[in-house]
Amino acid sequence: MNQQAQVEEFQFQAEMSQLLHLITHSLYSHREIFLRELISNASDALSKLHFASLTQSDLLKDEGDLQITITLDEEKKTLTIADNGVGMTKEELIANLGTIANSGTANFAKNLTGDKTKDIELIGRFGVGFYAVFMVAEEVSVETKSCQGGTAHRWVSKGTGKYSIEETESQQRGTSITFTLKEDAEEFAKKWKVEETIKRYSDFVSFPIELNGEKINQSSALWSKNKNEISEEQYKEFYQYISHRYDDPMHRLHLAAEAPVQFKALLYIPSEADRNLFTTELETSLRLYVKKVFIQSDCKDLLPQWLRFVNGVVDSEDLPLNISREVTQHSAMMHKIQKYLVKKLLGDFAAWAESDKEKYTAFWRAFGNFIKEGLHTDYANKDKLIELYRAASSKEPQGLVSLSEYLERMPENQKEIYFVYGKTQEAIEANPNLEYFKRNELEVLYLYDEVDHFIMPGLGPYKEKQLVAIDKAEVDLSKEEEQKKRDLSEEKKKSILEKFKKVLGERVADVIESKRLVDNPCTLVAGQGGMDAQMERMMKMMDPNFAGGKKILEINTRSPLIKSLAKIHERKPKDKTIKEVILELFEGASLLEGSLEDPSSLVTRQQRLLAQLAELYAKSLAN
Ligand code: ADP
Ligand code: MG
Numbered sequence: 001m002n003q004q005a006q007v008e009e010f011q012f013q014a015e016m017s018q019l020l021h022l023i024t025h026s027l028y029s030h031r032e033i034f035l036r037e038l039i040s041n042a043s044d045a046l047s048k049l050h051f052a053s054l055t056q057s058d059l060l061k062d063e064g065d066l067q068i069t070i071t072l073d074e075e076k077k078t079l080t081i082a083d084n085g086v087g088m089t090k091e092e093l094i095a096n097l098g099t100i101a102n103s104g105t106a107n108f109a110k111n112l113t114g115d116k117t118k119d120i121e122l123i124g125r126f127g128v129g130f131y132a133v134f135m136v137a138e139e140v141s142v143e144t145k146s147c148q149g150g151t152a153h154r155w156v157s158k159g160t161g162k163y164s165i166e167e168t169e170s171q172q173r174g175t176s177i178t179f180t181l182k183e184d185a186e187e188f189a190k191k192w193k194v195e196e197t198i199k200r201y202s203d204f205v206s207f208p209i210e211l212n213g214e215k216i217n218q219s220s221a222l223w224s225k226n227k228n229e230i231s232e233e234q235y236k237e238f239y240q241y242i243s244h245r246y247d248d249p250m251h252r253l254h255l256a257a258e259a260p261v262q263f264k265a266l267l268y269i270p271s272e273a274d275r276n277l278f279t280t281e282l283e284t285s286l287r288l289y290v291k292k293v294f295i296q297s298d299c300k301d302l303l304p305q306w307l308r309f310v311n312g313v314v315d316s317e318d319l320p321l322n323i324s325r326e327v328t329q330h331s332a333m334m335h336k337i338q339k340y341l342v343k344k345l346l347g348d349f350a351a352w353a354e355s356d357k358e359k360y361t362a363f364w365r366a367f368g369n370f371i372k373e374g375l376h377t378d379y380a381n382k383d384k385l386i387e388l389y390r391a392a393s394s395k396e397p398q399g400l401v402s403l404s405e406y407l408e409r410m411p412e413n414q415k416e417i418y419f420v421y422g423k424t425q426e427a428i429e430a431n432p433n434l435e436y437f438k439r440n441e442l443e444v445l446y447l448y449d450e451v452d453h454f455i456m457p458g459l460g461p462y463k464e465k466q467l468v469a470i471d472k473a474e475v476d477l478s479k480e481e482e483q484k485k486r487d488l489s490e491e492k493k494k495s496i497l498e499k500f501k502k503v504l505g506e507r508v509a510d511v512i513e514s515k516r517l518v519d520n521p522c523t524l525v526a527g528q529g530g531m532d533a534q535m536e537r538m539m540k541m542m543d544p545n546f547a548g549g550k551k552i553l554e555i556n557t558r559s560p561l562i563k564s565l566a567k568i569h570e571r572k573p574k575d576k577t578i579k580e581v582i583l584e585l586f587e588g589a590s591l592l593e594g595s596l597e598d599p600s601s602l603v604t605r606q607q608r609l610l611a612q613l614a615e616l617y618a619k620s621l622a623n
Contacts, residue, residue, distance in 0.1 A: 007166045012157075013099040020159045024134050031185060034136050035194065036201035037129035038081045038177060042068045043205045045085025045175060047294045049147055052086070059147050063173055067208045070194065077189040082176035083207075087146040090153050093165060097130060097142065097155055134159035136188060137179035143168060144175040204241050206294060221292045223266035223313050227254055239268045243285055243311040247271040250363065253312075253344060261336045267312035267345070272366045274309075289315040301334050303341055306374035309367055310345070346384050353388060353402070364390050364400055372455045386462060392446040394437065397425045403462045406443060416468045419445035421452060432523040432592075433471045436516035444470055471525040486558045488566055493557050496566040499573075500555060503582040507550070514554035521559040524551040524589045536595065551595075553586060561585075577612065580605055 012020075046066045053059045063084050071080040088096060133140050138158060145152035152171050157163035187193050191212065198209055198216045209217045222230060222238050239249045249268040256264045267286075285308075288299040292315060302314050318333050349371075352360040364371070368390060375385045390400035395409075406417060418437060422428030428446050437444045445467075447456070459467055488496070493513060500511040509527055517523060526549070536549070555562055561581075569578055584605055590596035 007164050009162055009164050010094065010098055011162050016099070017161050020131055020134055023131050024159070031132075031135045032188070032197045033201070034132040035081075035188075035197050037132045039068060039198065039202045039205060039209060041130060042081060042083035042085060042175070043202075043207055044297075045083050045087070046207045048086045049084075051295065052147070061173070065208070067210060068205070070198075070209065070211045072189065072191055072194055072212055074189050074191065077181045077186060078178060079181060079188065079194070080176055080178045082174065084172060084174035085147075087174050088144045088153075089146045089148070089150055090165060092146065093142070093144065093153055093155050097157075098163060131159065133177070133179065136181055136185035138182055140177065140179045142175060142177050143171065145171055145173050147173045200237075201241065204238050206292075221289070221315065223254065223264050223315055224292060230254075238266070239311065242287065242313065243268065243270060245270055245311075249311075250359075250366070251348065253348065255344065257337075257340055261333055261340065262317040263314060263337055265312065265314045265337075265341060267310050267314075267341070269310060269363070269367070271362075273370075285311040287313045289313060290319045291315070291317060295319075301331075302338055304338070304374070304378050306370050306378055307342065307345065309370055314341075342381065346381060346388075349388055350384065361400060364388075369449065369451055372449075372451050376455050376458060386459075391419070391452075392425075392448065394434075394444045394446065397429075397446055401443075401445065406445070407463060407465065410443060414442065415465070416473065417445070417462060417465050418442060418468055418470050418473055419447055419456065420470045421447045423448060431470075432517055432520035433525065435518040435520065437470060439518055469526075471523075472527075488557045488563060492566045492570065496557070496562065496569055497555060499569055499578060500553065500582055503579050504553065504586055507586065508553045509550035511553045511555060514556045517554065517556035517559070519559065520556060521561045522553055522555050522585050522589055524593055524595075525554055527552055553589065577609075580609055584609065 046068070049059065050066060066084060069080075069082045071082070072078075140157060140159070142155040143152060144155070152168045153165055154168045155163060155165050181189050188197075195211055195216055198211065202209060203217050204219070204222060205217055206219055206221070208215050208219055222234060235252060235254075236248060239252070240246060243249075248271060250271045251269040253265065253267040285297075286299045286302045287294065288296045288302060299314070303310055314337060316333065316337065319331065349360070349363065352363060371385055371388050375382060375389065378385065386403065390402055392399055393401045393406065395401070403417065410417075420428055420431060420434060422431060425446065425448075428434065434444065436442075456467060456469070461467070487493075497511050497513065501508075504511065508524075514523065557563070557566075565578060565581060568575055584602065587596055587599070587602040587605075591599060591602065596602065
């Protein structure tokens with residue numbers, strides 16, 4: 001027999017208390033979202049039940065229409081949000097409300113910005129929505145019974161460290177959440193306030209929401225209406241509802257396709273990208289419906305991954321209702337829908353690039369990295385994507401240059417498109433390898449982004465012009481007369497280069513004369529086909545044992561320092577200072593490109609050289 005009223009105590013998962021604290025304190029001024037979160041959970045539970053019942057028709061039983069029932073007692077200040085959805089077993093209660101499902105608080109907390117609007121958005125997206133209720137309630141009681149049968153349970157918590165679970169008398173299938181409003185949240189004890197909040201955030205929930213017996217929401221499929229029946233305000237509200245965001249979308253695409261597949265879609269592009277969209281979860285925010293029946297949220301098969309910043313709804317007339325996740329992946333119908341949508345979206349992007357520069361700039365600044373990802377992964381659309389590609393350049397260091405613009409203005413005899421990586425404009429313009437290009441007025445693309453390192457190697461030629469990193473470009477300055485005059489004789493050149501090679505030995509692939517440097521004495525370059533410096537650094541980050549390729553040291557035989565060195569070498573070939581200076585130059589160049597592991601020898605050597613220099617200078621003063 002059951003022991004009646006036996007109450008079991010549980011501890012929340014460790015990070016949970018931290019999370020609850022964060023939510024209840026940092027998001028206080030937007031408390032009303034608790035209702036949105038609870039309604040969204042109820043709606044999910046109803047959708048899940050509906051979906052399961054398509055194949056398991058006995059699940060629905062005789063328990064009335066699927067709906068969300070909200071009961072407010074203005075006097076007692078209690079609120080109940082109930083649904084007759086899937087409900088939860090005891091195990092599910094513990095797993096779903098006692099632990100953080102997947103992403104974890106640590107991740108959530110890391111992403112908090114301190115900006116309330118942004119932080120609130122995170123709540124919905126990190127799957128911590130339920131706990132928002134503790135912003136308005138001291139103690140919360142969740143009564144639930146799974147649609148799969150078994151006993152009903154009551155979960156009770158004050159949201160501080162622990163919760164309890166006990167069995168309750170069997171009730172109807174579904175979940176009902178009850179709490180008394182805190183004193184400072186009593187505004188939600190007014191019916192008009194609750195009604196307003198439901199309308200604001202949950203108007204498009206596809207199940208009826210009743211408040212004290214009265215239906216509040218429209219629960220209509222906005223996407224299936226005609227465009228002229230929908231107001232701007234409705235479009236915007238729907239976007240905010242579906243994306244859990246609060247901004248105005250940058251763009252929307254509302255379409256009804258007839259051939260080759262029949263479907264309706266309402267897609268939105270947000271005004272900016274989620275900060276975590278690129279680095280962590282590969283989530284999409286697209287929902288799949290079939291004939292207005294909700295099938296799947298975060299449907300990954302409707303758009304290629306690089307378009308995951310698109311939010312919205314796709315409703316197909318042709319797919320079977322009981323389509324499963326496995327089937328959507330391989331369905332030819334889904335494939336056709338995807339192709340259609342991608343074509344439309346690419347068409348829109350291209351149109352802005354062509355005739356609405358301002359919009360395209362905003363779009364590129366927000367989602368350019370996704371286009372780059374597409375270039376890398378979406379082979380079928382590469383030709384279109386490459387036209388959408390933009391980068392800054394030496395002609396427009398903070399601007400956006402397209403490859404076709406670059407081609408248009410480059411001199412006729414230029415054979416390649418040049419680019420250079422660097423975190424900032426300053427860093428790039430300090431790169432000695434850029435000197436030659438500046439001097440010869442050759443445009444160089446400035447690539448500021450980490451992802452560029454992954455994209456560029458696979459980009460291939462654009463209109464038959466290869467894209468080449470400036471440190472790998474073969475450039476020749478030897479024709480410039482003035483340079484020649486300042487240069488060392490061939491014999492001296494050979495001799496000093498030999499000395500460099502002897503001193504550096506295995507640390508470099510080769511030492512050669514530089515044709516590209518103007519003022520700098522030396523620079524490190526990758527051999528043809530070698531990895532560039534930043535790419536190597538990234539490889540090292542991922543694999544500590546990664547040795548990296550050896551570099552070629554290019555020496556500027558016209559620079560005063562090298563010329564002096566050659567002179568000393570001529571007179572006193574064994575002089576220790578030459579060796580010290582050579583090592584110092586090499587390690588300095590390595591430091592500049594970020595490949596020097598340990599700068600300590602560089603620093604001690606530098607101190608020795610400075611001591612020598614100071615001593616010489618002091619002596620000369622004494623004379
Ligand atoms: P999310 O909805 O993003 O998963 P929540 O914190 O809102 O995160 O909810 C946690 C989990 O608790 C849900 O995923 C669901 O499994 C369960 N849950 C919450 N409310 C209900 C409900 N009304 N009916 C059934 N399960 C629910
Ligand atoms: Mg939720």
